[in-house]
Amino acid sequence: MQSEKLYSDLKPLLLSLAYHTLGSVTDAEDIVQEVFLTWEEKPPQQVRDVKSYLCRSVHNRCVDFIRSSSRKREAYVGTWLPEPVNTDKFQKNDPLAEMVWKESLSTAGLLLLQQLSATERIVFLLHEVFRYRFDEIAEIVDKSTANCRQIFHRAKKGIGPLPDRNPEIIEKKAAFAERFAEALTTGNIGLLIELLSSDTVLYTDGGGKVKAALRPIKGSEKIIRYFIGIKDEIPAGTRYETSEINGMPGIRLVVGEMIFAVITFHYLRDQLSDLFVVMNPDKLSHFNRMK
Incomplete structure (x- = not known):
C-alpha cells in the first residue's frame, strides 16, 4: 500500500x-x-x-x-x-x-x-x-x-450504551439545544427552569486561560444564578449556532467568525441533566480551523 x-x-x-x-x-x-x-x-x-x-x-x-x-x-x-x-x-x-x-x-x-x-x-x-x-x-x-x-x-x-442516534431522537435533542440557546439569548429564566432538572450539573473548562467556574456547579437554581451572573460578560454581538458536536446536538457561541465557547449536553428524557461548556481557546483552535 x-x-x-x-x-x-x-x-x-x-x-x-x-x-x-x-x-x-x-x-x-x-x-x-x-x-x-x-x-x-x-x-x-x-x-x-x-x-x-x-x-x-x-x-x-x-x-x-x-x-x-x-x-x-x-x-x-x-x-x-x-x-x-x-x-x-x-x-x-x-x-x-x-x-x-x-x-x-x-x-x-x-x-x-x-x-x-x-x-x-x-x-x-x-x-x-x-x-x-x-x-x-x-x-x-x-x-x-x-x-x-x-x-x-x-x-x-x-x-454504558452509546447514545441512541435514531433520527427522531436526534431531532428532539436538537430542539432541546435550540431552546437552551433561546433561553440564554433572551434571558428566559422560566425556560431554563423547564429545561434543567434539579440535579443538573454544569461543567465549565477555561483551562486557566479564560474566566470559568473552577468546580462543577450542581443544581438548576445555582446554574441559573451563574448564567445570570455572567450575562454581562458575554461579548456584544454574540450569536448562538446549533451544530452536531461529538455526534450529538450542541451549541457554538460565536463572535464574528470566532467560536469562543462550545456547549454540549447530556440528555435525560425530557430535560438536560448535564451541561459541558468548553471555553479554553487551546481546545477550540481545531474547532475554529474547521469552521
Missing part, C-alpha cells in the same frame, strides 16, 4: 482512535502524524496486517502519552473537559471520515472513558465503536483474546 493512499485510507480511523483515547484532537493529530512518519522512515520488514500494525502503534503512543501527561492533567486549572469535535463537518466534507466518526462518543461518554486505563479505552473503542473482533484486538494490544473480552465487558459496564 503506497504511503499517500495508506495515509488517506487509515488516517480517519487512527485519528478517531487516538482522539477518543486522549480526549484531545491536537494530541491525537500529533500522534497519528508521528506514527506515519515512523512508518515512512523505517517500514518494518514483515507486516501481515498494516492497519492492525498502525493501530497498535497508535495504542502504544497513547499509553506513553497518558503516562507522561498524568501530572500535567492533575495540575490543570479548573475542570478538564475533552476537546470538542464538530462532527457536522465530517458529514459535509468527507464520507470516509463520516463513516468512522458517526459513532463518536458524546462529551459525557468521553469523560467516562477517561476513567479507564489506556488499554481499556482502546479495547472498548475497537470493539464497540469500530466493530473489531476480539482476536483482532488481541494482536493490537498484545493481550489474549479471552483477556480482551473480559477487559471489554468491564469497560462496557462503566461506559
Whole structure:
C-alpha cells in the first residue's frame, strides 16, 4: 500500500482512535502524524496486517502519552473537559471520515472513558465503536483474546450504551439545544427552569486561560444564578449556532467568525441533566480551523 493512499485510507480511523483515547484532537493529530512518519522512515520488514500494525502503534503512543501527561492533567486549572469535535463537518466534507466518526462518543461518554486505563479505552473503542473482533484486538494490544473480552465487558459496564442516534431522537435533542440557546439569548429564566432538572450539573473548562467556574456547579437554581451572573460578560454581538458536536446536538457561541465557547449536553428524557461548556481557546483552535 503506497504511503499517500495508506495515509488517506487509515488516517480517519487512527485519528478517531487516538482522539477518543486522549480526549484531545491536537494530541491525537500529533500522534497519528508521528506514527506515519515512523512508518515512512523505517517500514518494518514483515507486516501481515498494516492497519492492525498502525493501530497498535497508535495504542502504544497513547499509553506513553497518558503516562507522561498524568501530572500535567492533575495540575490543570479548573475542570478538564475533552476537546470538542464538530462532527457536522465530517458529514459535509468527507464520507470516509463520516463513516468512522458517526459513532463518536458524546462529551459525557468521553469523560467516562477517561476513567479507564489506556488499554481499556482502546479495547472498548475497537470493539464497540469500530466493530473489531476480539482476536483482532488481541494482536493490537498484545493481550489474549479471552483477556480482551473480559477487559471489554468491564469497560462496557462503566461506559454504558452509546447514545441512541435514531433520527427522531436526534431531532428532539436538537430542539432541546435550540431552546437552551433561546433561553440564554433572551434571558428566559422560566425556560431554563423547564429545561434543567434539579440535579443538573454544569461543567465549565477555561483551562486557566479564560474566566470559568473552577468546580462543577450542581443544581438548576445555582446554574441559573451563574448564567445570570455572567450575562454581562458575554461579548456584544454574540450569536448562538446549533451544530452536531461529538455526534450529538450542541451549541457554538460565536463572535464574528470566532467560536469562543462550545456547549454540549447530556440528555435525560425530557430535560438536560448535564451541561459541558468548553471555553479554553487551546481546545477550540481545531474547532475554529474547521469552521
